[in-house]
Amino acid sequence: MYDVIIIGGGPAGLTAGLYSGRAKLKSLIIEKGLTGGLVTTTEWVENYPGFEEGILGAELAQKMEKQATRFGAEIKQGAVTGIAVNEKIKKVLLEDGSEIESRSIILATGAHPRYLKVPGEDEFRGRGVSYCATCDGAFFRGETIAVVGGGDSAVQEAIFLTKFAEKVYIIHRRDTLRAEKILQERAFNNPKIEMVWDSVVEKIEGENGVSKLHVKNVKSEEMSAIDVQGVFIYIGYNPNTEFLAGLANLDGENYLVTDANMNTSSTGIYAAGDVRAKPLKQIATAVGDGAIAAMAAEKYIEENF
Ligand code: NAP
Numbered sequence: 001m002y003d004v005i006i007i008g009g010g011p012a013g014l015t016a017g018l019y020s021g022r023a024k025l026k027s028l029i030i031e032k033g034l035t036g037g038l039v040t041t042t043e044w045v046e047n048y049p050g051f052e053e054g055i056l057g058a059e060l061a062q063k064m065e066k067q068a069t070r071f072g073a074e075i076k077q078g079a080v081t082g083i084a085v086n087e088k089i090k091k092v093l094l095e096d097g098s099e100i101e102s103r104s105i106i107l108a109t110g111a112h113p114r115y116l117k118v119p120g121e122d123e124f125r126g127r128g129v130s131y132c133a134t135c136d137g138a139f140f141r142g143e144t145i146a147v148v149g150g151g152d153s154a155v156q157e158a159i160f161l162t163k164f165a166e167k168v169y170i171i172h173r174r175d176t177l178r179a180e181k182i183l184q185e186r187a188f189n190n191p192k193i194e195m196v197w198d199s200v201v202e203k204i205e206g207e208n209g210v211s212k213l214h215v216k217n218v219k220s221e222e223m224s225a226i227d228v229q230g231v232f233i234y235i236g237y238n239p240n241t242e243f244l245a246g247l248a249n250l251d252g253e254n255y256l257v258t259d260a261n262m263n264t265s266s267t268g269i270y271a272a273g274d275v276r277a278k279p280l281k282q283i284a285t286a287v288g289d290g291a292i293a294a295m296a297a298e299k300y301i302e303e304n305f
Helices: 011-022 037-041 057-070 133-140 152-161 181-188 283-304
Strands: 002-007 027-031 074-077 080-086 089-094 099-107 111-113 144-148 167-171 193-196 199-206 210-217 223-227 230-233 237-239 269-271
Touching: 002 011, 002 089, 002 283, 011 027, 011 037, 011 057, 011 099, 011 283, 027 099, 037 057, 037 133, 057 074, 099 283, 133 152, 133 230, 144 152, 152 167, 152 181, 152 230, 167 199, 181 193, 210 230, 269 283
Parallel strands: 002 027, 002 099, 027 074, 099 269, 144 167, 144 230, 167 193
Antiparallel strands: 080 089, 089 099, 111 237, 199 210, 210 223
């Protein structure tokens, strides 16, 4: 029986593990892939305080993991398929059929990339269609590629991709970007980046790999084709809450709703990080959520067990 099971090993989950470990709670972090979460899919992190020159995403994740385990949090690899609550005891169900009991749970499952849902996307996934520039960027050395989206992810990763690609189109559905101003400035000043405004990708075409995007200008309705060897899709994320099946209240976009103490609508179950409905999804806010959730879990256990 654990005091706290933390589902998800990104910055929110690892910070929750750090705080719950230091509170001497028996803590388990369950992560289905590699620890670190989405941070590991970005090469360089510039806005996490304490690293004034920036830090590699993978290195930051590693440091967070080491710090959490140093104070006693255990980490287990496994995919959680459900949670069963029996009075105060919560049972975490795993894909391999095993079950682990806990007094409290912190949901820190993050979010996964949204698909464009256009013809060719499924067909060419892994053959020119990618959702991770850090993972796949180096395959496009000297090539022409496109990034779809206008948020921080699209613009930051487009800039990163210019390290490899000869030319990077940013295809955005409006005529202004949502990304941070400093990222916008860098993109506009980068000679390898060309903006394709007011445009949406309607079809991804190719043979062995991607060779062409069919793009529609949403204002003029005009269609055009852009020759590219790869397309990186950064049109936002969907929260990983499917496995919860009604356990706690979600907002209209399926993010977990919490109060200021990270309480979900289910007693003894907390949420932290990108899976939570909140205005700013950043590493800096994820770690804050994780710390608050762990402290709330500690108080709940003290008062209820
Ligand atoms: P986001 O902020 O939700 O932006 C998604 C972008 O994709 C928007 O520009 C949106 O257009 C566009 N889009 C959405 N659906 C689309 C569709 N079906 N077709 C075409 N375009 C579509 O997502 P994100 O950029 O991945 O960022 C997610 C969160 O992580 C944000 O909170 C962000 O601040 C944070 N983040 C921060 C950093 C950083 O601080 N450096 C880096 C990465 C991510 P509209 O603008 O028209 O809505």
